[in-house]
Amino acid sequence: MNLEEGLLKGDKKACARMISLLENDDKEAINIIKRLYKNTGNAYVIGITGPPGSGKSTLTDKLTKELRNEGKRVGIIAIDPTSPFSGGAILGDRIRMQDLALDKDIFIRSMGTRGFLGGMSQATWGAVKVLDIYGCDYIFIETVGVGQSEIDIVKIADTVLMVMVPNLGDDIQALKAGIMEIADVFAINKSDLGGADKTQLEIEMNLDLNEKSNYRPPVIKVSAVKKQGINMLLENILEHKEYLERTGELNKSRTVKNRNLIIKLVEEELMKIILDRTIKEDLDYLSKDVTDRAIDPYTARDRVIGGAISTGVKGYSFKK
Incomplete structure (x- = not known):
């Protein structure tokens, strides 16, 4: 079974091989994408971003399990920082999601940034298309978590989930427009800790000043570790998806991205x-x-x- 046939049949090995080839700018892999591009457009892409230590991986894990309970096939692209000295990456997100890897309908891929800024990898777009052809219903992209410059996720994701935590120590910096404007849904993780209400209020007040024309991002308090608020968070993500589809904004947004x-x-x-x-x-x-x-x-x-x-x-x- 060749790569093209394997990808169309949902073979994990073919999917993994294709992404590896695209990371190395392989011409044959690019040609396969060209031939199979008509099979894309079915997956919904959710970007998960936020400061380091906010619990993005744990939240991705819990949201993935909720979608699997609904019978959805899920792909996860976890971006890890690459060393500027050795060129290597720890790829720790795959380690934290080991139990998900055993599910035949979940595909996890860790990718190093390889020196690219904005919290993304150069091959991320190609990996998304491979997972789309592979048959994923939803694709999560978990970014590096580099702070206010991490806005490239908006160029790929249909819905951007911004993960915040209470008591970061620099609330004003965290709420600057560069990050606030890319979020479609806010999740205040670790909300069982003190200060979650204060963080929620600050985000809401900031949204009052930077309100989007017809859509106001919801701010949801969750605790990924304690599995609190995950259902509500997923509901709000899917409500944003429904809003984009109903208003025609999804196609408009994808056209701009393309x-x-x-x-x-x-x-x-x-x-x-x-x-x-x-x-x-x-x-x-x-x-x-x-x-x-x-x-x-x-x-x-x-x-x-x-x-x-x-x-x-x-x-x-x-x-x-």
Whole structure:
């Protein structure tokens, strides 16, 4: 059974292999996505983000089990930070969800960021499409948890769940617009601790100032460890899904996301072409000139792009 056939039949090994190939930018895997893209669009993508230590993994675990109780097939993409030194990742989320891995209708994949900012991995979009073709009804993407800059999840997820915890110590920072504006549902985890009511009030007050036009994100108090409020949280996530479908916002949102994706893929491919036509020694030469202030970075950029466009072959030299 080849990869394409295995993916369509819901084979876990084929799914895992496809994601690994996409992480390495394999051309055959990309061609398989091209051929099977008509089979996508059925999975609903839920992004789970929030500060480190807020309990995103535990909450993902509990929400997944609730969906499985309803007979849904679930995919989980857990993004872990990659070491800037070794290039490795701990991939701890898979360890914390080991019991889920035994379920034939749950697929868990840990992915390292590999240096990409925004709490995401470069191959996340491809992994989502693979899981969609594989037959998942819902796909959770749990982001790294890097704070206020972690907004890339909104470019992929249909619903963004923001997980907060009481007593973070810097409430105003936590409620800044960059993060507040991407959330469709708020969950205050560990709400059995003191300060949950205060955190809920602060979020509600902030929403009063940044209210979305026709939809106000609900703020739900939960305790993932004690399994409190999970049903209500899932109900609110599904209510947001129903709202998007009923108003036509789901298709509109996905169209905007696809536009941004096309631009991103074009940027990546153009970068590969330009760097492929620029030898390392030339980049080193330009970099030294910028350091010595013989030229500025913008001029260096123009020379790299101009050289790649004018020659169309590898080995163009910028040296005088």
